């Protein structure tokens with residue numbers, strides 16, 4: 398078990414004044430919100446107490462995160478919602494960013510046709526048409542109860558009155574100022590006179606408050622039409638960006654049928670493409686069903702080998718097959734998520750040695766690791782799992798000073814160089830090449846596991862491609878190893894993504910003997926400090942209680958219930 402983050406708990410004690418929080422586990426009877434920020438989680442709970450449902454609380458929490466967790470919380474990015482409606486079918490809302498109309502498959506290449514290193518993650522050309530406001534608005538219009546204005550107001554108040562800079566944000570502020578950030582970020586964590594704010598100072602965001610006011614007043618149109626849209630386009634046009642009014646007007650969120658898998662009598666609902674998360678999660682759970690895990694001790698060499706080989710296969714399939722379904726009508730989703738395919742895939746695992754990832758066909762793509770997840774449940778058992786992102790931490794690090802929010806750099810999630818796949822990590826396969834209006838492939842894996850038709854586990858994480866694997870292991874820990882949610886989130890995670898061919902594990906949480914045995918089997922191992930930052934809720938049907946846990950790796954995160 399990973400040790401708790403005691404420095405975080407100390408900060409919690411110090412932070413009573415600053416309202417910053419730390420690792421938390423909460424029990425509640427009526428509702429729960431778990432997010433990367435205590436203030437945002439509390440706003441969600443306040444909405445539930447006022448008669449809002451899980452969707453209302455999600456909208457208010459997500460908008461608040463755009464103010465208090467700006468490294469990933471956003472209105473300038475995109476993401477996905479999985480919604481288990483107690484009265485109806487489970488559904489999803491896709492508000493992934495889209496390539497602008499002016500985008501081309503070769504836009505990040507030089508005259509010789511080679512990728513200009515880093516260009517797909519830098520500057521305004523890396524910005525996809527944002528989807529967050531459209532997604533939250535659609536969720537509210539279809540499933541919310543309270544008036545939209547009530548859900549936007551708490552975020553406006555936070556931006557206008559200011560938030561106390563937490564230890565984490567204060568260190569971001571220092572790094573941004575001392576680094577080579579664009580002008581927009583240089584002025585980000587500053588007071589009215591341009592002075593850099595420090596831990597405990599109050600940070601007011603007037604421009605963001607004004608943008609949010611437009612969204613409060615006009616709903617989706619407050620972002621995609623009118624004043625805000627005009628300023629986005631002026632800023633883009635003057636500074637070499639590609640987004641135009643038509644892109645904003647054309648943007649719509651899409652309601653999609655969730656992917657459904659099963660595991661030992663549980664139902665697993667997750668996100669279909671353009672996320673690769675749901676497909677890979679269900680494929681891996683199906684492979685686990687093939688194994689007799691009763692005789693495989695948790696964290697043994699056998700366990701880690703089996704899980705790593707499963708990940709290797711799912712990530713190879715992800716690279717080869719997945720992309721935006723609206724541009725790839727024949728994605729083999731049913732096949733990849735079928736029990737028969739799992740039998741086939743499981744059948745070629747060698748239990749004595751590591752397989753070799755073949756780079757001659759498909760490689761893997763870098764994608765950003767700063768995303769944020771929130772899990773919500775209300776008193777009527779409606780549950781929401783939402784993951785959204787700017788791609789990198791602070792996305793493109795660019796935005797209009799008049800609007801006060803940061804644009805994503807999500808174009809970097811497309812395959813940047815058509816036809817070129819290599820061991821260094823480029824993928825050139827067709828399903829995820831850039832096309833105007835296409836959504837880039839994602840790894841976000843917002844998931845709800847249900848038992849007897851009720852939500853049992855609401856879970857998700859940031860972490861780029863590691864998202865898929867940390868969500869997978871947390872679900873497996875609960876469903877197969879019977880762990881309480883706290884243990885399932887905190888215990889050792891590994892990550893394998895086919896290419897590069899390496900088995901990554903959390904430092905100090907894998908026994909040195911196991912690591913050596915894995916090396917002997919042919920695995921190249923590498924340690925990292927941490928994998929995943931999971932935000933989850935579990936329902937205990939016997940006691941009729943919700944248990945919320947925010948991962949100890951989230952310094953400001955909190956589960957709040959009532």
Ligand code: GLY
Nearest residue numbers: 786788839840841
């Ligand atoms: N930007 C991270 C993802 O979508 O997977």
